[in-house]
Amino acid sequence: MTDTGTNTQRIKAVVFDMAGTTVDEGKKVYDCVRKTLQKYDLYFSLDEIMESIGGMNKKEGIKKMMLLKWESATDEQLDEAAAIFTNMVEEAYRTSNSIKEMPGASDLFAHLRKNDVKVILDTGYARSTADLLISKMGWDDRNLIDFSVTSDEVSQGRPSPMMIEKALTHFNIDSAREVAKVGDTRSDVEEGLNAGCRYVVGMISSQYTEDEMLAMGATHAISSLGELKEIVTT
Structure with a gap:
């Protein structure tokens, strides 16, 4: 895990990708x-x-x-x-009976919300698909997410920053320097960079190594969601 930023502002929101980051849907x-x-x-x-x-x-x-x-x-x-x-x-x-949340997702969401950090999902899915998965994970029922935005709700999906910008507008967050973006793909990293997020966190997987994520421009590369607690709330 590498940090190239300085913690001069409190993080107000974390924007999470879904498939491969917070949802294990088996590709x-x-x-x-x-x-x-x-x-x-x-x-x-x-x-x-x-x-x-x-x-x-x-x-x-x-x-x-x-x-x-x-x-x-x-x-x-x-x-x-x-x-x-x-x-x-x-x-x-x-x-499918095999779709589940990524290990530690619910615990992390609860931790962030307890620390007054908004939990936001953004995704390349259409709204109907995202809602199906959110319901299947039970996150709405347990009040674990604050907002979600899908790529069919903006004029351009990733790597455009429009989904992040929509979320910031929703919560009247003035600067993406108060936001962390988390995802497992190149377009996630580029979206976070294009939005100007202070932290752009890449999830290490069979697709991308830590070095590859950092080479794309991620400020951090993590192998488990629980590692984000130290990055965002300490």
């Missing part, structure tokens, strides 16, 4: 992207998909992947593929 989202593309005879490995569109607005990501191999795809075909994906991933989430 179902990327498998559903892969299966959607296969319906159009477009074949990519999971690694290729994760590297290319990890953390992005999934509608934008599917269009990006389709156009890599099918430059003549029409807007109607691109929209159709995005709708197929949404139906597929939501059905996968509804019927």
